[in-house]
Amino acid sequence: MDLAGRKVWIIGASTGIGAALASELAGRGAAVAVSARRVDGLRAVAGDRMAVVPLDITDADRVPHALAEVVEALGGLDIVVLSAGYWKQMGEDFDVESFHRHLDVNLGGFANCLGAVIPYLRERGAGMIVGISSVAGYRGLPGSEAYGATKAAQINLLEALRVRLRPDGIDVLTVCPGFVETEMTEQNTFPMPFIVSAPAAARAIADGMAKQSARIVFPWQMALLMKAAKLVPDRLWALALTPRS
Numbered sequence: 001m002d003l004a005g006r007k008v009w010i011i012g013a014s015t016g017i018g019a020a021l022a023s024e025l026a027g028r029g030a031a032v033a034v035s036a037r038r039v040d041g042l043r044a045v046a047g048d049r050m051a052v053v054p055l056d057i058t059d060a061d062r063v064p065h066a067l068a069e070v071v072e073a074l075g076g077l078d079i080v081v082l083s084a085g086y087w088k089q090m091g092e093d094f095d096v097e098s099f100h101r102h103l104d105v106n107l108g109g110f111a112n113c114l115g116a117v118i119p120y121l122r123e124r125g126a127g128m129i130v131g132i133s134s135v136a137g138y139r140g141l142p143g144s145e146a147y148g149a150t151k152a153a154q155i156n157l158l159e160a161l162r163v164r165l166r167p168d169g170i171d172v173l174t175v176c177p178g179f180v181e182t183e184m185t186e187q188n189t190f191p192m193p194f195i196v197s198a199p200a201a202a203r204a205i206a207d208g209m210a211k212q213s214a215r216i217v218f219p220w221q222m223a224l225l226m227k228a229a230k231l232v233p234d235r236l237w238a239l240a241l242t243p244r245s
Contacts, residue, residue, distance in 0.1 A: 001128075001212050004029030007074040009067075011057060011113055012084025014041030017132060017180055020202035021081060022050060028206060033070040036084065057084050057109030063116045071120070079209065080117045081130040082110055089187075090145045099146040106150035110157070118161075121170050128171040130209060131158045135176045135217060138226045142241060162214060174215040175205055178222030194221040 008025050012018040014036035026032045026049045033051035034042050042052045051073035055066040071077050086105035088098050110131070121127035136144050137151030155174055162172035179195040196219050208216035217223035232240070 001210055003206065003210055006030045006078045007033075007076050008079040008081065009033045009035065009053075009070045009074075009077055009117075010081040010083060011035045011055065012082070012132070013045055014038040016083075017177065017198055017201050017205070018081070018083035019045045020198035021083065021205055022046070024199070024202035024206045026050060030079075031074050033074055035066055035070075057112055058104050060112045060115075063112045067116045067120060076124075077117075077120065077127070079128040079130065080113070080121075081132070081205075082113055083132040084109060085132065087147050089143045094145070102146040102150045106147070107153055110154060114161070118165070118170075122165075122168045126169040128173060128209065128212070129158075129161065129165070130173045130175060130205070132175045132177070132205075133158065135178050135222055135226045137176070139229050139232075139237065171212050173208055173213055175208065176215065176217040176226075177201055177204075178217075178219055178226075193225075194219050 003025060008030045010018050010022050010025075010032060013022045013034035015038075018034070018036070019041070022032050022034050022045055032049070033053055034046050035053045035055035036042055037054065037056045039052070039054050042054065046052045051070065053066050053069045053073065055062060057063065067077075084105065086102055088101070090098065114129070117129065121129070131154055133154040134147075134151040136148040137153075137155045141148055155176065158172050158174040165172060177196075179193070180201045181195055181197050201218065204216060204218045217226065229237070
C-alpha cells in the first residue's frame with residue numbers, strides 16, 4: 001500500500017512513538033492529524049504539516065467529536081493509529097490505583113477510540129487500524145503486572161478484530177515494540193536490552209503499514225527473544241525470574 005496521500009489519524013502523538021510516526025508518515029506524503037492531551041506537544045509535532053485535534057481518550061463522549069474534526073480537517077480518514085498509552089512500574093505492593101489507571105487508558109481509552117472509528121471505516125468499506133501494543137504482553141514480567149496485562153489484552157483484542165473486520169475491508173495491524181527511547185522509558189531503572197530510537201520504531205511501523213502486515217515485532221533481537229520466551233514452561237519461567245536472596 002502506498003502511504004502517500006493516505007489520510008491518517010494518530011492518537012497519542014504528542015511524544016514518543018506517536019510523534020515520530022507522525023513525522024515519518026508526513027514525510028512519506030500522508031495527510032496526518034495528531035491527537036493527545038498535551039496541546040503544546042501536538043503543535044510542536046505538527047508544525048504547519050498536520051491537523052491538531054486535542055483528545056483525552058478516557059473521555060468517551062469526546063472521541064466521536066474528535067473523529068468528526070479529523071474527518072473534516074483531512075477530508076476523510078483511511079488509517080487510525082492507536083498509540084496513546086500509560087506505563088508505571090508496579091512496586092512491591094500491588095498498587096490498585098495504578099492498575100486501574102492502566103485499564104482506563106490502555107484498555108478503556110483504546111475501546112473508546114475503536115467504538116468511534118470502526119463504524120466509520122465499516123461505512124467506507126475500507127481502512128486500517130494500527131494498534132501499538134508491546135512485547136510486554138507476551139509473558140508476565142515482575143513490575144509490569146498492570147502494563148503487561150493491558151498489553152496482552154490489546155494483542156488479543158486486535159487479533160479478534162482482524163478476523164471480525166476482514167470481511168469489511170478493514171486491515172488490523174498489531175505493533176509490538178521492544179524498548180524504545182521515549183519519555184515513557186526515561187523513568188526506567190532496569191536494563192532495556194536492544195533499545196531503539198523512536199524514529200527507528202516509526203520507520204518499522206510505517207514499513208509494516210505499507211506492507212499491510214498483520215503483526216510486526218521489533219527490533220528483531222527482541223522478536224526472537226520473546227518468541228523463545230513463549231516456549232518456556234510456566235514453572236521454569238517463574239523460577240528464572242524469581243530474585244535470588
